[in-house]
Amino acid sequence: MLSMNLTSLQKSIITTQELYPQNSAYNLPYLWHLTGNINIESLKNAIELVFNQHDVYHSHIEDNHLVFESEQHFTPTIMKLSNRKTTEFKSQVLHYVNTLANTPINVKKYPLEQAIIFVNTESSNECFLFLNISHMICDVYSAYQLFSEISTVYNGGRLKAPTQFNNANRDLNTSRKKRALSYFKEKIKNITSLSQKGLQTTNAPRQDLEFHIDLEKVNELINSTKKSEFEILLTFYVLFLYRLTGQNNIIAGIPIANRRTTDKRTHGCFVNNLPLITTVKEENTFNELLNQVSHELHYLLKFQTFDFVKNISQLTSKDLSFVNNSVTLYKKAINFNFDHVKCVNISLPQKSLMFPLAVEFENANNNIIVHMQLDNEFNKQITTKLFKSITVNSDCDKTVQEILYECNSEISNIIFHQENSNYLRDSNTVLRNNVLSLIKAVTLSTPNHIAISDKNSQITYIELDKISTRIANTLSKLNNKYIAVSMEPSISLITILLGILKAHKTYVPIDKYMPNKRKKVILDQLPDCPIIADYSNAIFNGHLSITPSEVQQLLLNNVFTVNKESDIAYMIFTSGSTGIPKGVKVPFSALNSLTSLINKN
Template identity: 25%
Template sequence: MISPLSNIQKQFYINNIVYPKDTSYNVPLVYKVSGALNLIILENAVNAIINKYDILRSSFKRNGKQLYRLTHEEEKCKIKVEQVFLSTDFVDTNTAELDEEVHKRFNLEEWPLLRIKLFVYKNEVTVLSFIFHHIIIDLHSYNIFVNELSHYYNNYIEHIPVNSEKSSDYYTNFVDWESKWINTNDAAKMLDFWRHQFDARKHLLNLPTDFKRPAMQSKLGKRIYFALNEKSTSDVKQLAKLNAVAPFSILLAGYALLCHQLSGQNKIIIGVPLSNRRIANNKNIFGPLLNIAPIVIDFSDSKKSVELILHVRMALLKAHRNQEVPFLHMVNHLDIERSFAYSPIFQIGFAYEPRTEFSFNGVSTEPLVVERKGAQLDLFYSFWEDDKKIHGFMEYSSDLFAESTIIKWIDEFKNVIEYLCDKH
């Protein structure tokens, strides 16, 4: 079956053409596995999910300027879980084999756009990797995948029948809805909201760089992982509770304040992924529905800690109410200045990405962080929480910044968070 692409899929596909070596939109889910994982059962469970959701049976084609999605029949879409035995010990995720798997580029014109491997190391450590391309998945869909794979695996192990019917929530339903909605009065009102949020011709954030910005981004980059200490984590949660917001808002406020201090600019625009699932019929669709919303934090008037937090809260609330406008549609209709040297509207991003574990009977899985060699933006901060600490990483463009600079900024970010918590 042939069908059109959503706006976010067009965005991913165009990026794939413009930056043919970019792997920053590979989505790796990597787990350390303890226990006897049944590979045949795992494979059957994965293929049941592929059969259920049309987007997982997709490849993408181009005919001139026309882009389209090809959905393959389930009989032709059976994926194998590749088992790899290694003669080296597993110490951390910086192994050559895992690095190669995470950064192997997908050909979007060929199915599958998902790879699964089980690495068995000499010291009997087992690592399970799922690598998706972002064009078929988002965070909400990833959570569906983890939950349903656990459910199917456990039922197969226990010889319990499972519902193998295809989902009626086809990704094409979302594409059809989006193409119709975008011509409505509601869409026009939301686009007008975004038109008044920022100056289309003055949106470049001039963070101090170590290297001259190239005329063409390479999309090469790195990640530096870090964590707030237990006291700072507790302070962030307490400050969030006092102001009736999530820790997300506190960290976003600190990130914006850091970028304001570094750049000297008063309007800080931060790209924040929103789920775009407010519409009832879209809530359970598997596939990328997310929109990247430009959150504008204005430092034109000096703000105390509480005022900044409330300002961020309101900016997020307004963005949430206007999140259905696709980012690509925004760029195309707001006379946004474009350049191959930087991303349009915003050059920095911020996201909450909680870690999710499988619940396989007789098997435990531990999420692992992996090294990345790509950068979607100049700078991107992502975080997640465990019982004791807030963890995160700074992903940065190696075209622009040295590692030592980012390490320094991470320390400054921690200081900013402490400042916000102390000044409430």
């Protein structure tokens, strides 16, 4: 029985399935609606012949090896359904295949592929074709070859000699491997993780976006820069990551074909995901960033057989998590080319995420379709608008700052007038023109401008937004309505104040230098009220006392809460000169009126 060692990618698939048995991210499901003069028997025979032509489709995993079972023979399934209406027929098919697409293929048991032809007994001129293959034995390049060969056989053509079991575990020759080690060692020396910062994995389900971008714009940039289509699209993606995460260091996962010329017809999982590491500076022009991206991509293609994970110990002693995003280009449509048959590819919603963000560009019928899989917490409308806006506003001589300023303005209009999101996160609540939405609008239009500075440091609007939102998440865990704060004026004070408002709590300011007697009178009126203070004091006994540094240590994931007009923004106490200090509750409506008036003037 033939067997083959697993690649790093294949090992990661097994690990994922063992840790998350319900994760179907490594299924490759495809569905087509076929109409016209369809020969069902010829279609079945073509699929059967092609799958049985290649050794890899007769395999399973056993003892960390890909084992070939020569005696196995794969046969597609024909499922007959009776529906007079196409809509009912499609509904039945989608219900069935959605379950299969979201059920992990058991890689330890043959077969690792599924093929079903759904026939409507009430109509001979339509059917649905469903293929579902484990990524363990098939990458996108193999899938294209598979579709092409099925088309050839269906149309009466002949296939070339069958491909044999081929080991995807290749390595560079000694001198090139040495250069690869030197290149990657230099690229990662100043980073602590290969996962893109700002892209966080959550428990939210996956969502799929699909939209078109301007092919004419892409061709215009190709002609003026003499770069490839993928280099242009990859630079768009780098700008998108930069805008999305607010990080200068961008790490994009690039699935490289990892095929020699002799392997072009060989089916299997050869793809090698390598990190493209680049630095984005706002003063760089689009053309300068494009050249930088092109330069790094050149090295990845040069070292495409380099197994990064396998050689990580030779690169660094740091424990680096691997890339958490992916971008690739399909140079032609994901489709068949059957004679006298129209084939329409139907996207299938998958619940599991392979990465927090994955983008696939498909060049189909003179259009560039963007397929985006991402966390369900992202706002669809704003995410789509951002990416399309980047493509439209990118010009060779424009700086990154100029491009993103125009993008931010467009996005800010959507958020300010329609829905708010936490840096593209959905809140499902319409915002009014209040202090928080004003700060959010400024953050989106000028994210890297200085928001606050003191004698020690300064922070940008995007840093202020992120820190205060994370503080809000921490404070939202507290059951208390009021939160007292007694601190020196500082950046930390402003971030905590905003965090309190975002957390749907009421801010109670207490002057650090007022007499202890008055502080105690105020706190006695707020039993169990936590106090955030940059000093210790005996009068805080009986209250949860938190220092600013402790607030920072407790920070969790981003959550955003929108306040109602009637909610209390803060409570200010009177001087108490004529008696006991009395707390005056100031609602958001009053604060909003004040900020609107200031903004107008």
